[in-house]
Amino acid sequence: MVLLSTRKAWPFLLSTFLIPQLLCVARADVHFYDFVLKETNVTKLCQTKSIMTVNDSFPGPTIEVHKGDTVYVNVHNHGDYGVTLHWHGVKQPRNPWSDGPEFITQCVIGPGTNFTYEVIFSDEEGTLWWHAHSDWTRATVHGAIVISPEPGKLYPFSKPDDDKIIVIAAWYTGDLKELVDEAMMNGSDLPHSDGYTINGELGDLCNCSQETTHHWYVDYGKTYLLRIINAVMNAELFFSIADHNLTVVGMDGGYIKPIVTTYIMISPGQTMDVLLTANQSLGRYYIATRQYSSEYAEVTGFDHSVGSAILQYRGNYSLSSSPVFPNATLPLYLDSGAALRFTNQLRSLASEDHPVDVPQDVSTRMYITVSMGEILCPNSSCTSVSGNKLGSSMNNISWVNPSLDVLSAYYRNLSGTYTTDFPDWPPSMYNFTGDDLPDSVDMTYQGTKVKVLNYNETVEIVFQGTDVLKGSVNHPMHMHGHSFYIVGIGHGNFDNETDPKTYNLVDPPHVNTFSVPKNGWLAIRFTANNPGVWFWHCHLDRHMSWGMDTAFIVKDGGTAETSIRPPPAYMPPCLDMGSSDISMQTSSIDQVEVPQL
Ligand SMILES: [Cu+2]
Numbered sequence: 319m320v321l322l323s324t325r326k327a328w329p330f331l332l333s334t335f336l337i338p339q340l341l342c343v344a345r346a347d348v349h350f351y352d353f354v355l356k357e358t359n360v361t362k363l364c365q366t367k368s369i370m371t372v373n374d375s376f377p378g379p380t381i382e383v384h385k386g387d388t389v390y391v392n393v394h395n396h397g398d399y400g401v402t403l404h405w406h407g408v409k410q411p412r413n414p415w416s417d418g419p420e421f422i423t424q425c426v427i428g429p430g431t432n433f434t435y436e437v438i439f440s441d442e443e444g445t446l447w448w449h450a451h452s453d454w455t456r457a458t459v460h461g462a463i464v465i466s467p468e469p470g471k472l473y474p475f476s477k478p479d480d481d482k483i484i485v486i487a488a489w490y491t492g493d494l495k496e497l498v499d500e501a502m503m504n505g506s507d508l509p510h511s512d513g514y515t516i517n518g519e520l521g522d523l524c525n526c527s528q529e530t531t532h533h534w535y536v537d538y539g540k541t542y543l544l545r546i547i548n549a550v551m552n553a554e555l556f557f558s559i560a561d562h563n564l565t566v567v568g569m570d571g572g573y574i575k576p577i578v579t580t581y582i583m584i585s586p587g588q589t590m591d592v593l594l595t596a597n598q599s600l601g602r603y604y605i606a607t608r609q610y611s612s613e614y615a616e617v618t619g620f621d622h623s624v625g626s627a628i629l630q631y632r633g634n635y636s637l638s639s640s641p642v643f644p645n646a647t648l649p650l651y652l653d654s655g656a657a658l659r660f661t662n663q664l665r666s667l668a669s670e671d672h673p674v675d676v677p678q679d680v681s682t683r684m685y686i687t688v689s690m691g692e693i694l695c696p697n698s699s700c701t702s703v704s705g706n707k708l709g710s711s712m713n714n715i716s717w718v719n720p721s722l723d724v725l726s727a728y729y730r731n732l733s734g735t736y737t738t739d740f741p742d743w744p745p746s747m748y749n750f751t752g753d754d755l756p757d758s759v760d761m762t763y764q765g766t767k768v769k770v771l772n773y774n775e776t777v778e779i780v781f782q783g784t785d786v787l788k789g790s791v792n793h794p795m796h797m798h799g800h801s802f803y804i805v806g807i808g809h810g811n812f813d814n815e816t817d818p819k820t821y822n823l824v825d826p827p828h829v830n831t832f833s834v835p836k837n838g839w840l841a842i843r844f845t846a847n848n849p850g851v852w853f854w855h856c857h858l859d860r861h862m863s864w865g866m867d868t869a870f871i872v873k874d875g876g877t878a879e880t881s882i883r884p885p886p887a888y889m890p891p892c893l894d895m896g897s898s899d900i901s902m903q904t905s906s907i908d909q910v911e912v913p914q915l
Pocket of ligand 1: 793
C-alpha cells in the first residue's frame, strides 16, 4: 500500500474558531492512496499464471478511514487492458463520477493512463471493500475498506483487542479474461472457479498449497473483530471456524443486533463484522469456507473445493498433527436450511446512536422478475444446443452496455445512449416459480433501459425469482449509491395482499447486497436521496455479464446541496474503443420492443 499522506480537513476552516457552536462539527480526514494496476505472476494449484493486481498484492491494499472521511485514490494502469474501480457500499453522496462501473459512470482507465477517484464516505461504518468493475477483472483486483467510528466515538460493543481482515476470493487456473471473452462470444456457460482463497491462499486442503496456507496468530483471552468480505465471483459461501463461536455485529457497513452462531452464510458483495474470542485450548483450528449452492441438486458442476486458513494460538504447547476442522459447524453445499436460519436472524441494530430510517410510505413501487433466459443469437454464431445465447434479465430486459457511459450522456443531455423505459412490472404475469414453465417465457430482450426517480422518492421493489429454464437460484442484488432495507422475504410468488402484512418496518437489515431467494421474493425499501446514476445488478458476475443489470437515474432535488456535483476536470475518454472488450455485450443502442409473452 502506498499511503502518501493524510491531512485534516475542517469543514468550516478558520471561521470555525470564531463560531463556538460549530466546534462540535465532526472533523473529516482526507487520505491519499496510489494504486498501481499491473500484471503479477502467481503460482497456485501447481500452475503459474499472470493476474492483474493492485500494487503487486492479492488481495490488494486495505483502505483505512474514519466515518465521514474522504479518500483520493490515484489509479495508474500499468496493465494491458482498461479497468475501472468501484468502492462497494460507499454511497458517494452526489458524486457518481467516482462510483466506477464501466459504461455506467465512466469509461475505462486505459493502459498507460491514470485517473483519481474521490471516494466520499458518509454514514458507513464497519467494513466495505473495493473492486474492479469492468469485465471479470475483480477476480483479482479487490481489497478491504475499514471504516472506524469517528474519532472519540465508540463501537456499539466492547472495543475488540484487535482486527482481522478476511478476504475470500475465487481462483481460476486458466486465463480468466480469455475464457470469459470466448464464452460470451459463443453464448456458452461462463467459467467456474477452481478454488477459494482466504487472504490470497487456498489453504492446505488444496493441491500444492501446503506451504502457503494463511495463518492467523491469536492470543488466548483476546477478542478480535473479524472483517469478512465475500469477494468471490459467483458463489455464496458458508464460513466457520472450528470450535469457536462467531458473534456477527455488523454487515455492509452498518451495525446489526448481535447474532451468536457457529457459521455464517455470506453472499458475494456482502461484508460482515464478526467478534471472535480466543477462548479455546491452545492449538490450531481451521478457518474454512465452501460454497452454498442454491442450484437444484442435479447441478453439480460448481466448485466443491474448501478454502482454508489456520487460526493458531500463540504460546508454548505441542502442536497436534493436524488442526481441528469445523466438521460439525460448516454446513454442506446444499444446506438451504442452514442458509435460511442464518439470514432470517439479521436485524438492524436500530438503537438511539444507530437508528433506522425505514420509509413507511412508498411513492414508487416496482415488481421485478429476476430470471434466467435465452437471447436470440445473431447469424447462428452460438454453440449452445438451442442455438441461442444464455441470458439473464430483470423484467425480461437484458442489459446491454452502451458505448458512452450513462452518466455522461445524462449529465450532458445526450440522446441515443439509453432509454428511460425500464418497466415497473414484468411484461406478463405467470406462475413465476411454477414447475414446467412454457417455452414461451424463455426469451429475454436486450436493451439499455434505466429507471428515473425523482429526488427523495421512497421506493419499494419486490424482486421476484423465476424458475425459467429450471434456472432458479439465489440472486444477490447489489445497489450502488444507496443502501436499502430488507423489509420482506418469502418463498414462492409474492402476494401483494398478504405478504406486505409480514413486513418488518421496525428493524430490518440495512444493506447494499442481499439475495433474492431461489424460487422466492425479496422486498426492499429505500429513499432515493442521492442524485446521480446508480448501477444495480446481480452480484454473481455470470448473471451480471448475461444482463441482470440496470441503473437508476436519481434526479437533482432543486438545490445545489441536492444536485449532482460537477464532473471532475478529467474523466477517462470513451472514444477509444480500440481495446473494446467483448466479454460484456456492447453496442450502440438498438432497442427491441418487448412483446407480451
Ligand atoms: Cu443472479
